[in-house]
Amino acid sequence: MEIRVDQRNDSKVAVVVSEEIVIQNVQDALDLMVSVQYNEGCDKILLKKEQIVDDFFELKTKLAGEILQKYTNYQVKLAIVGEFGSYNSKSLSDFIHESNKGKRFWFLPTETEALDALHGVK
Template sequence: MNVKTIRNQNIAIVDKDEKITNAQDILDIMATSQYNSNCIGMILYKENLDESFFDLKTGLAGEILQKFSNYHFKLGIVGDFSHYTSKSLRDFIYECNMGNMVYFKEDLDSALSALVPETSKKHEN
C-alpha cells in the first residue's frame, strides 16, 4: 500500500496484486491506513476485488461498501467497468458516483480528484 497526499489529505492506494475477497480484508486495510497514515480514504483497483463483488446478488459489494459508510472512509475504485452488462450494476455504479463516499472511476487521477475535490472558490462581484 502506498499513501498519496492530495490537498493535505492522505489517501491509501492499495497495490494491484492485493486481493480482497471479503469484508474483513477491507477492514484490515482500512485500519492499517487510518492508524499508520491518517488516511481519509482509499483507492482500490478493479483487480483487487473478487469478481463476485460485481455480481450484486452475492451481497459482497453491499457488505464492503457498508464498512466505508460506517467508518466515514471514502473509496475510489479504478478500472474499466464498461464490459459489465448488468443493469443493476450499472445503476449501482451511477448512484455511487452521484454520492460523496464511493466513486467508480476510469483512472487513478480521476479517483483521487473525486476523493479530495478542490474546494469551491467564491467569486466576488
C-alpha cells in the same frame, strides 16, 4: 501489498499497490481500512478493480453492499479504478452511476480521476 500515500494539502489518500486480490471478503476490507487508518492516517482509499474479488461486482452476493456499509459506518471513502463496461448487469451499472453522483464511493476509469474525487471531499 504496498500502500502509497498521495497527499494534497491536508487530504491524504491511501493508494493500494498490488498485483494480487486484496479484498476477497468483508474481513479483508475491514483489515485494509484499519491498516490504512492506523499506519497511514488515511480515511480515503484507492483500489484497482483487479484488487477486489469478482463477487464484489455481482450485486446478488451482497458483498459490495456489506463492504460499503462498513466503510460508511467508519466514514471511509473509496474509489475503485477500472473499466466496468464489461459487466453485463443493469443493476451494477445503475449502482455505479448512483455511487459516482455521491461523495463517498466512486467507480472511475483512471487513477487521476479517482484521486481528484477523493481529494475533493472532506
